Amino acid sequence: MSTVSRVLNGSPDSRVTEGVRRRILAAADELDYSPNLYARGLALGRGLHITVCTWSAVTHLSAQRAHEIHTAAVATDRQVIAIDGAALSSPYELLRLLTSQLPAACVFVSGGWRPDTIEPVVTTLHERGVYCLVVDSSWPLDPTTPCDTIRADRTQGAALGVSHLIDRGHRHIALVSLLRITGRLEGYEEALSAHGISERYIAPLDPDIPYRDDVALTECARQQTCQLIEESPQLTGLFCSSDVLAVAAMGAVRDLGLRVPDDVAIVGFDNDTFGAFLPIPLTTIEHPLDEFREATTKLLAGRLDGEDGPWRRERVDYRLIKRATTAIPEAHN
Numbered sequence: 001m002s003t004v005s006r007v008l009n010g011s012p013d014s015r016v017t018e019g020v021r022r023r024i025l026a027a028a029d030e031l032d033y034s035p036n037l038y039a040r041g042l043a044l045g046r047g048l049h050i051t052v053c054t055w056s057a058v059t060h061l062s063a064q065r066a067h068e069i070h071t072a073a074v075a076t077d078r079q080v081i082a083i084d085g086a087a088l089s090s091p092y093e094l095l096r097l098l099t100s101q102l103p104a105a106c107v108f109v110s111g112g113w114r115p116d117t118i119e120p121v122v123t124t125l126h127e128r129g130v131y132c133l134v135v136d137s138s139w140p141l142d143p144t145t146p147c148d149t150i151r152a153d154r155t156q157g158a159a160l161g162v163s164h165l166i167d168r169g170h171r172h173i174a175l176v177s178l179l180r181i182t183g184r185l186e187g188y189e190e191a192l193s194a195h196g197i198s199e200r201y202i203a204p205l206d207p208d209i210p211y212r213d214d215v216a217l218t219e220c221a222r223q224q225t226c227q228l229i230e231e232s233p234q235l236t237g238l239f240c241s242s243d244v245l246a247v248a249a250m251g252a253v254r255d256l257g258l259r260v261p262d263d264v265a266i267v268g269f270d271n272d273t274f275g276a277f278l279p280i281p282l283t284t285i286e287h288p289l290d291e292f293r294e295a296t297t298k299l300l301a302g303r304l305d306g307e308d309g310p311w312r313r314e315r316v317d318y319r320l321i322k323r324a325t326t327a328i329p330e331a332h333n
Helices: 002-008 018-030 037-044 060-074 091-101 115-127 154-167 184-194 214-231 243-255 273-277 289-304
Strands: 050-054 080-084 105-109 131-135 148-152 173-177 201-204 237-240 265-267 284-286 313-316 319-321
Touching (some): 050 060, 060 080, 060 105, 080 091, 131 289, 148 289, 154 265, 173 214, 237 243, 243 265
Parallel strands (some): 050 080, 105 131, 131 148, 173 201
């Protein structure tokens, strides 16, 4: 029986001849045998599955991201269990749940995982022999954290959007954003400074508005953008920290009797599906979801197959999606 088990599990054994191995595999195929991963996990004292921990996949983008990473995990031919970390009361509850499952690997997805939450959880899981991968965290982790990471740099994405407006000839560009959203202000500042532009214009959205309260956010953004343009009529470009805020900014421009993109050009962030179908399709910054999926599959497969080496810190870049809301402002050149 032990010989059969070793062959079916793919374990090397020089005592098993090629003829015996073939007969065992042929019999397993005839009986339509598949290994009982639960029983194997009990024998090993740990699970063989992958746990994917998301953080409230309630927006279209977060749901897309969770789907891509779940797809990447499934591609490793392992059982996959999904957890919403935001539904748990504390990092302790998350750690208790994960250590009770003790998966072969744990993938943490999305920007909601703060370093002070994720780093101690990852460290404890690593000590228990669980491989951890953190995908698309808004904040860089401590370099000593025992896990691989795949991250898109929000600052690079924001700078890409602002630089596109500058390349179109705009020199008076405003930022429409909740300033607590990671990387947007930094990217805005970086792009303007790189092009020697000193003027800064910021629509100060109410910092107490929850990020997912789209109604309150859009109303605040619309009002603040109107006020900013009235106070600074030289503005010809708006960079918005999300596509939802970009739609609010488009409404503000229209309220003032101005036109997009003729008078004011607008760039969003996220590439939500609706942006391509607006009356004026939205130029935006796209999350590289396909690259997240491919890199996750590669790292998971390699590490679970025993690949060793230093912890990987991989970066993927945002992409610019050019549509109709940006144009060269001839009247302002």
